[in-house]
Amino acid sequence: MDKLFDNLMERLFIESNFSLTRSEYVEEDYKCSTLLYIGQNQQGDYFIYLQLPERLLPYVNNDIQIRLAALIKNQANDFEKMTDGEVKISSSFDKNATLIIFTTHEASVNENVVKQAISIEEDPYFFKKQVLLISDKETPTLAINFSENKDSFIAYVQRLISDTERFNEFTSTNLFGLTDKGVEYSFIARLYEKVPFLSLKVTPSNQEILQQKIDNKLTAEQLRECEKLLDLDLNDLESWVTELVKEDKSND
Structure with missing residues (x-):
């Protein structure tokens, strides 16, 4: 054989x-x-x-x-x-x-x-x-x-x-x-x-590098808005969305 x-x-x-x-x-x-x-x-x-x-x-x-x-x-x-x-x-x-x-x-x-x-x-x-x-x-x-x-x-x-x-x-x-x-x-x-013991080689991502790439794409104002959004709880988030919708309507 x-x-x-x-x-x-x-x-x-x-x-x-x-x-x-x-x-x-x-x-x-x-x-x-x-x-x-x-x-x-x-x-x-x-x-x-x-x-x-x-x-x-x-x-x-x-x-x-x-x-x-x-x-x-x-x-x-x-x-x-x-x-x-x-x-x-x-x-x-x-x-x-x-x-x-x-x-x-x-x-x-x-x-x-x-x-x-x-x-x-x-x-x-x-x-x-x-x-x-x-x-x-x-x-x-x-x-x-x-x-x-x-x-x-x-x-x-x-x-x-x-x-x-x-x-x-x-x-x-x-x-x-x-x-x-x-x-x-x-x-x-x-x-x-x-063959069950074979595994794929996965390259780990670098979170810091990824975050830096995201930050570089955003303006200073957009970054501030992101920080505010992350700090909101569920109730605040609903209020924020409501205000955002009102602003969009007033701009139309």
Whole structure:
């Protein structure tokens, strides 16, 4: 199975300062072998990630997730440590664990696969769950994007998702004819939707600078009127509005 998305999620975990462990996960009944990651943040939330082939989605709710839960609770201490921080499975694991599944599919995803993904996400047992479907045709473009930005991947995805020009370009494009830039933006948008610990980078506003800009636009008389208005209680405000209306009528 392609390691692109394993490497990508590993970067997200590490750059988010998670404690991280991983292990090979083998489903002998389904002839599948993949990597299983457990990330834990400082708040005690757990995020379990693995990539599964499309053909195994129907078995997640009634079989695979049950085996995963048992494996994690009984053998997590044997997983390979990826960071200095230790992943500790506590009694709150059941309430604070999210399972993130990446699944690649053929370019023409059928309605049944989408329904299976929705069914997994709506299932209330064992884990909160998110399923990210990725087209095989997207993979080459995404591999290039990751290779170029893997050293600071979170900064890259935050920068891209906040780019209004790229957003406008993406939303005005026919989804069936996406350019490489469209594929790139579409994937990052879905990544934000399906990976709960990703957050937008918000630049805090400076209230003092904003107030100064407002003051500069007002005359001295307007500033005095503003100060009077802010000092009025509800009754005074009604009287002030009444007087203002009278002045307007007398000026007509």
